Every structure is written in structure tokens, then in C-alpha cells.
Amino acid sequence: MDHALRTISYIADIGDLLVLMARRRSQIDDQNDSGITKRSPKMICHVFESEEAQYIAQSIGQAFQVAYMEFLKANGIKDSSFLKEMDYQEVLNSQEIFGDELEMFSKREKQKEVIVPKQKGEILGIVIVESGWGSMLPTVVIANLAQNSPSARCGQLNIGDQIIAINGISLVGLPLSTCQNYVKV
Template sequence: MDTIIGNMFAIGGNVKVPSYGNTKYEPLDIIYETHREAQLIAQSIGQAFQVAYMEFLKANGIEDPGLLKEMDYQDVLNQQEIYGEELNLFANKDHHKEVIVPKAKNELLGVVIVESGWGSMVPTVVLANMSPIGPAARCGQLNIGDQIISINGISLVGLPLSACQTYIKAAKNQTVVKLTVVPCPPVVEVIIKRPDVKYQLGFSVQNGVICSLLRGGIAERGGVRVGHRIIEINNQSVVAVPHEKIVSLLANSVGEIHMKTMPTSIFRLLTGQDTPHYL
């Protein structure tokens, strides 16, 4: 993760270090204390994004040298602010909600959780469904779309979905479960700024589902998440729209492109396409 705060510029990453029989990664954080250093590093990152963008174009059959020379993706990227303010949402405890869920011993919590989607600034799990007779629904304080930050004091932020499911299952023997959540609607608002159709959006879609995303591009900054189902494009519902029509709408959209999306798992549960398996 790369962050500029005032004149402090932080770079976070992973360092591969040897381990016995397994690959191990250690966190790496570098702090630059001068504005000049921050500018140089930010410029280098921007250039790396542009190289990745050109490779993305080539991989999708766009190899016109004149077109590539004409584009300056970094300028477009600079105009695309990060939409959603996820870091502020999760870092500010004023947005957090403590929920106490009373339950019987050996009773399931009665929830379905899904991943927030690759591309999220702060990956966590989302409450996708609740059993109408389960403890989670009975407590009356949880809603579909809420992002679960912790359970019984154990942080779930950044953990794989399977690990989060294990922690929730482990609460079966308890009579009280404490959850920390960030209340969020199940539908995610996306705004992408695209000045011209010659600039690729930087994500691919199949039957309304976002299946790949250019890391660091305008789509990711605008709130696009892999694994989400597109619900609306510029106030037009695309729930029952054919794939070709969705592609055409996206390909020809310029200016501010407004979309509404939600995790595909939530969409399928809400529309009755999948049967919930409660934890």
C-alpha cells in the first residue's frame, strides 16, 4: 500500500524471506520524509501504472503505436480520485458499531459471509445473508452489506474467507458473541472518470460480473471490485441485460461513469439463485 500524508510518504509491501519448506513473507514499510522524495516515488509508481496499462492494451489486441503514443494514462489517472474512502471508513472508529449477539449454546450464529472483492483498499468480509430465526437476525442490529471487522476481539481484516468462516464457526459453543462491524449498504457506488473512449476502463466483465481489474487504474480507484455484479450503469438497470449490451454501454461511456455493483454472492442469494448455508 502506498500513502502520502502531508510530507510523509509510506510504501508498504512484502519481502520474500527463506523458510523451511514454505514461502514466507514479511511486511516491509518505507517512510520518505521529504516532499521531493515523495514526488519522485509517486511519479515512478505512476509510470509503472502506465507501463502496466500499455501491457493490458496489448494483451487485449490494441497495438496501434500511434494510439499508444497519443495516450497519457498518467494524466487520466491523476484526475481519478480514490472513491469510497475505505481507509477513512475503517480507520475512524466513529464509523464502527459494536454488536452483542445473545445466543444459545451450540446454536449457529445464522449468517452467510462473502469476500468484499479483490481491489478493496481494506479487504474484509461482508454479511451476505441471515437466517430469519437465527441469533444474528434476532438481535436486530445487523444488516446485509455490513462489513465485519472483528469477532470476539479477533480482527478479520485482511484474512482469507475460510479463516473468517472458521472464527465464526468457533463461536457456536458461546452464549454471547461480540461483533464489530462497519454499517454499509450491500450496493457499492462506483464513479469512473474517463475523458475519451480511447482510454480503456481497465477491467473486464462477463455476463455482468467483473472478472479482472487493472491494479492501480482508474476503475480500481473509482471503486470497481473483482467478483462484483454490475446492477446499474448510468442509472440504467443491467440486471437482465445481455452481455453484449453491457459491454457496449461500458465501451461507449465517457465523462463520469456511474455504476452500482454488489458482490455476486450477495446478488445470487438475494435473487434466490443460490441457497444460503448458514454459519
């Protein structure tokens, strides 16, 4: 596993588990009628088990902090009091980003309804995790699709997709364990 720091979109330690999600390089899917090439972003999710999961997640977080400090230094910003102001300003700016994310969820054309055909008693074949710190909308994200499972066979679900509702029941703000119970039904 070798991912550039900028491709990592989610890190969490859950007990002895470390969950890391990263963007893969985009692959060309196809061309539309006007000849424009569409690229479909792909995500990969790694789940590691270690008694040191919390420390590993902290180390990755520190790597982000070091990279940010190096970026600021490279751009001529060295005053530490200014860095604190920048961090606060970054928090304020992130509120605008969150607004964009909420707008994305409010537009019907950016959402899709997926029906996964499966036999009674057959497992859906997905692993879900919490949407993470960077998400304005607290819900769950698909972390893995089992090969040849109903979810994989339907061809409409991808790792990294956020699940807003299942069978008309909203998952927004629910604990992960409750969401997992709805997935099992």
C-alpha cells in the first residue's frame, strides 16, 4: 500500500481497527456523445487490526500537520501567531465547504436510488463505516463490497458512496451499530 498523503480522505481508529480510505487514480470510463472523456473517481479502503491503531491514526494526523506546516513554510509563512490565525480562518472557510456538501445532498440529480436484488436470507455484502470528521452530514460510507455479493452484482454501488437512507429510513445522525442493523435487514 503506497498512497500519497493528499489522496487520503478518511482515517479512523475504532478499537483495535484502523480504517484508511484513499482515492485511486482516476481511470477513463467512457466518452459521452460530445466526445468528452468522463473519469470515475475510485476509492480504496484498508482496514488494519493492531493494538496500536490509535497511535497509528495519530501519527497519520501528525503527518498531515507536518505537511501543512511545510506547505506554509514553502509559501513564506513563518510567523507562528499567524499560523494560529490561519487555522482559525481555515475553520471559517471550511464552513463554506460544508455548505457546498449540504447543497450536493439537497440536489436530486446528485443522488441515486439503488435497488439491490437479493434472495431472502442472502447477505447484502457491504461493510460500512462512519462518514468521518470531514463530513458535514453524519451518515455511513461503504468501505467494502464483497465479491459476487448482491451489492457488487447490482453494479450501482461503489466503495466511498455515502448511504443516506435504507428502505426509506434515514441513516443521518444514527450510530454506526444502528445503521449496521438496518443494512442487515
